[in-house]
Amino acid sequence: MQVLHHAALSLLLPSSFTRLHGRLSDESVPDQSPLVLAETDSYPICTGQTGHTGDTGDTGHAATILELQRRDFFGLPFIFTNIAIGTPPQPFMLFVDLTFGGLAVRSVDCQQCGRHVAFDRTASVSCESMDHRFSLFLDGHTAQGAMLKDDLHLGESSLRNATFGAADTFYGENMMLLILADMSDGALGLAPPNATSSSYSDGWHRGLQSHQNFMHELVSPGLLEDKTMFLSLPKTPDAVGTLVFGARYRPLNFWIPLSKRQKLSLIEGTWAVDLGHVVLRGYPQPFEARVDLIAALTLSPDFVMTLPDEIARAIYDYLGAVVNEDFEGGVIPCQVRQTLPELTLMFGGQNKSLVLDWKDYTRVLTSGNERVCVVAIHRQEWDTTSAVMGLWLFQRFDVLFDMDHNRVGLRELEKRGRIASKPSRLPRHGNVVVPATLHVYLTT
Known part of the structure; x- marks a missing residue:
């Protein structure tokens, strides 16, 4: 299976799925040890074995904890976890995605899926058919199959009658999607709870089916006393990350x-x-770009963020980066990479600042025997109102998704990227107006 997005988000698929002009060198991957969840004043309290239900704090509240694994392909990191479906449980390793809302696995009926772990509905006594099919149209590929309900096993917790798709058809010509499909047994979508998710379509002409998405089904039955999701990604291919549903936490400072x-x-x-x-x-x-954008948090592996074309080009010009048809982002001389200034992002009504240094927003690629350094801020021409934050941001920060209070909390992992609880003073004169929502300030 492959990355599965909403139809409107198909353009968020990593550009590397269709272009293989370079790969990240080992130099660009931070060397960090696995995060150990512990009792502190600044981030969620979770104890217990990874992959099991653990006690969170002194209240005896249970949290569901899954282990996250990382596999790199062409230098791009992809995140996976293990769950099981059915009675008796059938195990699967699934690609994890923050923009897709559903759960999809291969079916034993899929003739194009090769020798992979596949779901056999006849082997599960708790499986029920929903009597209709889904059809997901992806970047150069189509996945189709039956909509089913069955018990979903997350560590030692179980979600009864969970909705999922079992793909029996998978075709297309996108080589990178085929390769990613070869690395997993399906996809687990962790998009926000939605009672009428359009993650599954039943065909181009018949429109969208209305299904509760995975997170809605998880939080609705009361399986989680606290509606939270804590995400700590593995920082290297050998490290272990953590996905926690229902973590009790003490207040974060960001x-x-x-x-x-x-x-x-x-x-x-x-x-x-x-x-x-x-x-x-x-x-x-x-340099200051005063913008008014909505920034999606994703696990797209090949950029730190995407910005509307004119904003990205203004940043390239300021940093001395140039657009190159063979590489995404702005290409810079490698000898100046370490001299680039800190990048500050202001979120949430301009009252929270996230500061990244040059290692956090640049990457080193290799093309043949040549090293190429790029600013990993990609241009997007299809939307001028949105931005996309990629997986590399999560290399520096763990994140807590608080569904009870509609907010996210960040916890920094090291001092290279830092959090500023108060906004920095910004230049207020010398502005040059670029597009309607962008003001660039250059001050002395």
Whole structure:
């Protein structure tokens, strides 16, 4: 199976799925040890064995904990977890995605799926057919199959009568999707709870089926006393990450409210926050782009973020980066990479600042025997109101999704990227107006 997105989010598929012009070198992958969840004042309290239900704090509350694994392909990191479906349980390793809302696995009826783990509905005494099919149209591929209900096993917790798709048809010509499909048994979508998710379509002409998505089914029956999801990604291919549902937590010192404007953009149905400023504090003139964007949080592996074309080009110009047809992002001389200024992102009504240094927003690629350095901020021409935050942001910060209070909390892993609880003073003169929602300030 492959990355499965909403139809409106198909353009968020990593550009590397269709272009293989370079790969990340080992130099660009941070060397960090696995995160160990422990009792502190600044992030969720979770104890217990990874992959099992653990006690969270002194209340005896149970949290469902899944282990996350990372596999790199062409230098791009992809995240996976293990679950089981049916009675008796049939195990699967699933690709994890934050923008897709459903759960999809291979079916034993899939003749094009090769020798993979596949779901056999006849072997599960608890499986029920929903008497209709789904059809997902992807970037160069189509996945189709039966809609089913069965028990879903997450560690030691079980979700009864969970909705999922069992693909029996998979065809297309996208080589990267085929390769990613070869690395997993399906996909687990962790998009925000939605009672009428359009993750599954029953065909182009018949329109969208209305199904509760995975997170809605997880939080609705009361399986989780606290409606939270904690995500700590594995930082290297050998490390182990953690996905925790229902974690009790003590207050984090960095909260960002989820955006209330998603219905106005193409990123509706995703975890998204408001992005108000992009600042580069270079010398002698700082750069500030005052924007009004809705930023989706994703696990797209090949960029730190995407920005509307004119904003990205203004950043390239400031940093001395150039557009190259063979590489995404802006290409810079490798000898100046370490001299680039800090990048400050202001979220949540401009009252929270996230500061990244040059290692956090640049990457080293290899093309043949040549090293190429790029600013991993990609251009998007299809939407001028939205931004997309990629997986590399989560290499520096763990994130807590708080569904009770419609907010996300960040916890920094090391001092290279840092959190500023108060907004920095911004230049207020010398502005040059670019597009309608973008103001660039260069001040002395």
